[in-house]
Amino acid sequence: MLVVIQTTVIPHLRVFDAGPDLVLLATIAVAYEEGPDTGAIFGFASGLTLDLFLATPLGCSALAFAVVGYLVGVFQGGMLRPSGWVAPVLGAVGGLAGNSLFVVVASIAGEDGLLNGHSVKIIVVASLYDAVLARLVFPIGRWAAHDPDALPR
Amino acid sequence: MVVYRRDTRRRYVLALLIVTSLVLISLDSGGSGIIGSLRSAARDVIAPVQNLVDDAFNPIRNWVNDVTDAGKLRSENEALRKQIDELQGKVNRDKAVGSEVGQLEQLLDLPTIEDATGVAARVIGGAAGNFQRTVEIDRGTGSGIDVGMPVVTGAGLVGTVQEASHSRATVRLIDDPGTNGGGVGVRTERARVQGIAVARAGDRLLHMSFIEDPAKADIKKGELVFTSATKDAAYPPDIAVAKVVSIDRRNGDLEPDVALQPVVDLDRLVFVKVLRWPETGGSNGATSDGGSSG
Numbered sequence: 188m189l190v191v192i193q194t195t196v197i198p199h200l201r202v203f204d205a206g207p208d209l210v211l212l213a214t215i216a217v218a219y220e221e222g223p224d225t226g227a228i229f230g231f232a233s234g235l236t237l238d239l240f241l242a243t244p245l246g247c248s249a250l251a252f253a254v255v256g257y258l259v260g261v262f263q264g265g266m267l268r269p270s271g272w273v274a275p276v277l278g279a280v281g282g283l284a285g286n287s288l289f290v291v292v293a294s295i296a297g298e299d300g301l302l303n304g305h306s307v308k309i310i311v312v313a314s315l316y317d318a319v320l321a322r323l324v325f326p327i328g329r330w331a332a333h334d335p336d337a338l339p340r
Numbered sequence: 341m342v343v344y345r346r347d348t349r350r351r352y353v354l355a356l357l358i359v360t361s362l363v364l365i366s367l368d369s370g371g372s373g374i375i376g377s378l379r380s381a382a383r384d385v386i387a388p389v390q391n392l393v394d395d396a397f398n399p400i401r402n403w404v405n406d407v408t409d410a411g412k413l414r415s416e417n418e419a420l421r422k423q424i425d426e427l428q429g430k431v432n433r434d435k436a437v438g439s440e441v442g443q444l445e446q447l448l449d450l451p452t453i454e455d456a457t458g459v460a461a462r463v464i465g466g467a468a469g470n471f472q473r474t475v476e477i478d479r480g481t482g483s484g485i486d487v488g489m490p491v492v493t494g495a496g497l498v499g500t501v502q503e504a505s506h507s508r509a510t511v512r513l514i515d516d517p518g519t520n521g522g523g524v525g526v527r528t529e530r531a532r533v534q535g536i537a538v539a540r541a542g543d544r545l546l547h548m549s550f551i552e553d554p555a556k557a558d559i560k561k562g563e564l565v566f567t568s569a570t571k572d573a574a575y576p577p578d579i580a581v582a583k584v585v586s587i588d589r590r591n592g593d594l595e596p597d598v599a600l601q602p603v604v605d606l607d608r609l610v611f612v613k614v615l616r617w618p619e620t621g622g623s624n625g626a627t628s629d630g631g632s633s634g
Contacts, residue, residue: 190386191390227350227354237469238384242469242503244373250362254354305542
């Protein structure tokens, strides 16, 4: 469903050529709730699904999202108690890391025209977008991790 | 000890996922038919859901466009009326030479855009990722579309079919730096000097790279460039591609930097036509429905 929204709705919401990465945000949310193992596996599976609809080689998003999911899960393990600022900060940092890793991996895989200033601009704008939407996506991720108190009643 | 074993197991899981990703990347980069089939199947599976979401979002999108564009519409209307008058004059002039060109084309057996039939399609979505310039259309191989076919609107060139499943196709736009391995073969409107219109990352404008002596072109701002007529061309000839918007001549440069704006508004595509080109069939070497490029 996130991939459908990503291909049909998100293109119309782009600002400065960048849109939010719903699939990456979902990975970050799940990794934050469930830890590095689940985060990495969810990131791999969701990234692979997204790759089926991208022009870049299959596996680029899977690799980037798996690594981000793992790192967010490790970070989550080191937190003593949750805080309200975690969602937007993780959304922004995760978006920066995930998109940067994707660009590097896709470039190594042979995609032209990615390593340039325009991609940097897209990554920064997308991560800001991700920070804003993280507050919506994190409760959904918590609910998906079977926490009935996650969504507002 | 428990923590050590858990951390080690996590690293094995991550390493396995990374290795699997790298294997998939290698397979897809090498043109694996299985991965192509998976892509096609995935597109066809979500196609009905995409249609529903697109139908639901269309009225909202149109309303937002109407509200945000209201201020521009009046001035656009006046500019368009003036343009219509100019174009009518040009059509009349072209009629005077059209019959001569037609006779020459017949003599040389050159293919023309009139020889190409096509499939009309609706644009139902944009690129899923932030780093590509593509659109999704609601027709695929089931309608006779194949990878490598050119895509046009009434105004001019849009791009090329990059991937196609049974009911969907992805069109790579001409301002994507990866289009056609680096550019569209074009000729200038007046002097018919040959060149290549190349896209650059982050720039919606194309840039002209001359094949022939640029001094012969005497290129002017506002001049159009069209697809060129060459053997085995990727596009039918004489399709409008872009308009010259700036010419930057610097001392020491071998050729001027000519910036071109596509004649088609690639951000507002609704309906397009996929041309069956070349008519004898065959793609430009990319994959389609899981087939490898050979």
